[in-house]
Amino acid sequence: MAQVSSVADKQTTSSKSITLRISRYNPEYDDASRFMEFNVSYEKWTTVLEAILEVKQYFDHSVAVRYSCRQATCGSCGMMINGKPRLACFTKISELDSNVVTVEPMSNFPIIRDLAVKFERLFDTHHKIKPYLIRDDTEIESDEKEFLQSPEEVEQYIQFANCIKCGLCNAACPTMATDSSFVGPQALAQAYRYVADSRDKGKDSRLKMIDESHGIWRCHFAGSCSQVCPKGVDPAMGIQLLRGYLLGFRS
Amino acid sequence: MTQDENKEGVGGMINPRRYGIERVAYWLMRLSGLGLLAYFIGHIYETSNILRGQVGWTELLEMTSTPFFHIILSIVIAMCVFHTVNGIRVMLGHGGIGVGKPSRPDYPYDPASQNYRHKIGIYSAIVLAAVAMMYGLAVLFGE
Structure with a gap:
């Protein structure tokens, strides 16, 4: 089903407009997703999130979308935009160079409704790799000094x-596309983040955790995770460096 | 994959168009791996025909000495070369070699792991595979 609506009359200052195709799906009622189309005017600086919010404001307030900070800090508004995973608040319509912008829920995440997806599994795998410093002592207990780091150690x-x-x-990972048990690039990159931290003493336990059939060995270095990361984390690099420990290339 | 899981599935995994040459290399690596596996099985079947004696062996050789099978063999050569060269690149990357060093990222956040060394490796694998295939065609079809 397609619905064509327009806010061009309301936005008389805009000179350009696009067709925004929004994927609609409610697991409770729908058998399959469908697209609804809206004509939305935009400026050079208009983001995809702003276009979606305009649709919610003027046409269909029932479009489900998760967002919060609108400045690529909270990580809430990830979605497939013209087939690639992007943050809606960080993607300007003018950058897409297309008259049709298609937004869908992030791939490889269960859909709650429309563009909102469940993050439980991502948070579970993130938690699984123990995303905190592991030590026998603490800064509070030790009366000698804080855990100092050199700038070079921080860079790691x-x-x-x-x-x-x-x-x-x-969402971009080709292994995640087929393997429901894969730990995923997010958790693996975070495992490296703590393994590489000079203050952390939990390297062995983390490496043991990811050294399994659905762990780090399912990464095939396609690099798609790094290409879509909006914060420059480069998970592919972290995963390969982490694997270097397991293969004996790093100590 | 069910709609609830929202997995991209095999179609999303093998789609080489969205994420640059690295994803193309990933796709070609899988494709060439499966192709070489199929060739390996076919090769075992072919050589096992020697058990049928000289007549059977000669019959099979005649069957495979056709332009169609020559083209198949040339593709096998290309797959073999690509899989080898790209495999060396990927193995080095898996050890953390040539993937860059961690550093504070600056906008627009070009990933260091997708650096020119790996791109050169991928393009080299493709070019070498093409050259090897052309050489194979020249040998198989040449007089």
Whole structure:
């Protein structure tokens, strides 16, 4: 089913418009997803999220979309935009260079409704790799000094600490597309983030956790995760460096 | 895959168009791997025909000495070369070699792991596979 609507009359200052195709699906009632089409005017700076919110404001408030910060910090508004996983708040319509913008829920994530997806599995795998410093002592207990790090030691992991858990890497991963048990690039990159931290002492337990058939060995270095990451985390690099420990290339 | 899971499935896995040359290499690696496996099985079947004696063996050789099978063999040569060269690139990458060093990312966040060394490796694998295939065609069809 397709519905064509327009807000061009309301936006008299805009000179351009696109057709925004929004995937609609409610698991409780629908057998399959369908697209609804809206004509939306835009400016050079208009983001896809703003276009979706315009549709919600003027035409169909029932479109389900998750968002919060609108500045690529919270990681809530990940979705497939013209077939690629992107943050809707970080993607300008003018950058897409297309008269038709198709938005769908992120691949490889169960759909709650329309564009909103479940993050439980991503958070579960993230939690599984113990995303915290593991030590026998703590800064509070030790009366000697804080855990100092050199700038070089910080450089080893700070890139991977930029992860906002938006899930775009998992949506782009070809292994995630078929393997429901794969840990995923997000969790693996975070495993490296803590393994590479000079303050952390949990390397062996983390490596043991990911050294399994649906763990790090299912990554085939396609690199799609790194290409879609909106924060420059480069999960593919983290995963290969992590695998270097297991293969004995790194110590 | 069910709609509830929303997995891209095999179609999404093998789609080489969205994520650059690295994803094309991923797709070609799988395709050539399956092709070489099929060739390996066919090759075992072919050579096992020697058990039928000289007549049977000669019959099979005549059957495979056709332009169609020559083209198949040339494709096998290409798959073999691509799989080998790209496999070396991927194995080095899997050990963390040539994937760059962690650093503070700057916008527009070009991933260091997708650097020129790996791109050169992929393009080299494709070019070498094409050259090997052309050489194979020249040998098989040449007089």
